[in-house]
Amino acid sequence: MLKPARTFRGGYRFKNFNGQARPVIVENQIPALVTIPLKQGFGAELKSLVKKGDAVFAGQTIARDDSVVSSPIHSSVNGVVEDVKRMNYFKRQTAMVIIRTTNASKEIPRLERCSLEWARLSNEKIEELVYLSGVSSLDREGIPTRFKSSIIPPEEVKHLIVHGIGSEPYNISLDLLLKEKNLLNFLEGVKILKRIMPNSKVHLSLNSKKRNIIEQVTKLTSQLEWLDTYPLEPKYPQGYDEILVPTILNQNFPYGYSAANIGVVILNIQAVLGVYEAVCEGKPFIERIIAICGPSIKDNIHIKVRVGTSLKDILAERVKTESPIRVALNSLLTGFQLNDISLPVDRTFSHIIAIPEKREREFLSFMRLGKTRDSYTRAFLAEMLPWVKRAPDTNKHGEERPCISCGFCERACPVKIIPHLLAKYVQRNLIDETIMNYGIFNCIECGLCSYVCPSKISLMKIIKEGQDKLIMQGCDSTQCILPYFNLKGIKEYRGVTKL
């Protein structure tokens, strides 16, 4: 018997977008040149341990600093360091190590003392392996180990949430990630994590539509009393920490802070598989599985690439070139636009999505039946033809108009704030405590309000602007969060520095 699927109020289910990546994986060639950013994912930027001219091998640590919250970074190929320099990487000057491959062998040396029989390893050793492999840098808070890869020590973790929901328009394939042996590896990874974080309860949350996976997992874990499995409805943005915590733990989220501050660590399935590979197979985290999605890609598959491979190497052969396209990283709602395809792939990449950049105008656009058009309302034919794939593009599909208070944005907002009301205050420049009281700092920037608005108002942007203005006036979310929570390990307020 499966438990009924849990969900939350608000949100929106993106259904059946054209160009979902098939559950097939192709290994990319070892690139001739890799560019490795020294800040990847969660944590601080590190100093390079290598310099120009040094010979390095795949898996060699090229940056590490145990005194700050971070994880080591490795070379992803065998080669020679060509340069260490600062480059613009996602709007931020970041140090990069550039390595020219000299030996394209696929061999990766194992980490020392890894063992399939991990149960025999000491806790310290396991933590060290997790840390050294670099997987601890994954996800927003990182995996806590004593080597400072998270803001809280491992004993203080009360809940570990592992999620594989896939509520975005495009998602990495759960069937592929948990195929055959991987499922067992994944569960092994979960057990390792439980060992590192002994006081935690583990909550596996999976897409409620993937019944066979849930059934298998439930069967395999039925005797573990510290583990619970939850089917969750794949409604966007269920995969966000801020939504997972209330849905699964029935607990309020300290918006603007990290889940680690309330003793919760949230990881995705790839991170857990990484833990298994690090501890049992001794694999440093230098490869990444990326789903290549969207209608502007010739063949939608998953690829396995070395960290540092440039996007050009990945995309050049794969995109359709007839018409202009837009490439987005990880999410169509919140992801960065990848304009510069000389940029490298880092550990945080999981999806690369290419959709048509549609500037052409369309004759009587608003009167079309809309066989392939997605909408929050049910006013397009697509709603009645669930088997027809929906085709996304970047057109605005309408002119900007004044807000008509239709309430779509409020209904869609997952954190129960009223976007149009906040936007009206911000646009009239009424920036004061009222909007703070109305929960402007609860916004998790999921972008749904901007998505659903029929008047094409960029609500998310306006709300962000309001937050910034408030912060400039000296108000910040500490005032509405701190009095109600007992937070652990706070060093800085992270909401402000979010990109």
Next chain:
Amino acid sequence: MKIIKVILENMNKASQKNKALMIFKPVLNAMDEFFFGTDKVTSLPHIVDNMDIKRLMSLVIIALMPVTIASVYFWGLRVFLVIMVSYAFGGLIEVCFAVFRKKEIHEGFLVTGLIFPLILPPGVPLWVVAIGVMFGVIFGKEAFGGTGRNIFNPAIVGRVFLTIAFPNIMTMNWQMPFNKGLGGFIHFQNSVDAITTATPLALFKNQGIITSYSNLMLGQSAGCIGETFRVGIIAGGLFLIAMRIVDWRLPLAYLATVVIFPYLGNHLIHTQFALGGFQLLSGGLLLGAFFMATDPVTSPFTKPGRWIAGFLLGFLTVLIRGLSGYMEGVMFSILLVNAFTPLIDTMVLKARYKKK
């Protein structure tokens, strides 16, 4: 498609050459947008919903189509004329304001221009239509700053103005509808001897006669142009609710109150208060509940607010129908509740975001 493009281009060129024609720029732009859609692209999020205001308004118009077509059958081809006058004069005001403000023309008027004729008596003189629609658009909408800022529903402002300014025309001019053969589809208007029937509400009040429910449902009763074909109204309203364009809370609260509340009144003074079922199916209630009270701009945006507004509307409608000299409580109650909308929303927000 090509032809339209060429025409628009030529008109654009002409307006660029001639300064005086420049003022028609908003009209040209609106037409251009209407036919060819937008070429703008998103920033973040990378994709946005396909729904836009044009489609939203078109769907409301589609939902009104059964009623409109039926009304032609009941009252004759003259209905077309009334609608055209409403669009022409209302549109004129809309364009004037757009030109004057140097803003684009908004689509909201397409709905107002159709709803307004539907809430007028069939025999209404055309000049009255013109005055009413102009008054409604100017004082119901433009005076507040245009689409999205108005407090009152412009169609209702126009209608209430006419009721007060020309009470004779607006309350005496009833007719019995066509009911045989092709009816109004082949006649211009009803013959003179069909005139002067009282509406079902008036029949009840003055003579205690209750019109049969099937006649009320199918439009065989006197009333405003678009309010009598109630099957069509209900279908249109449910269509909008199913499309998620209209929120079901307000109409439900409104109609439920109208059905339940009169039982109380009926116990006290049964000559004044008709029973709930009759109240529900008479007058402009259904049209008002589905198409006017739910106008998003003028109804509360909070969910509790919608329940409250629906209840208030029902209460006021029944009271006005039962106890005042006016037969028709729907228009007045919508206007009144529109005025309270900001207050209702503020109260709901205050309660929700109380300082802990």
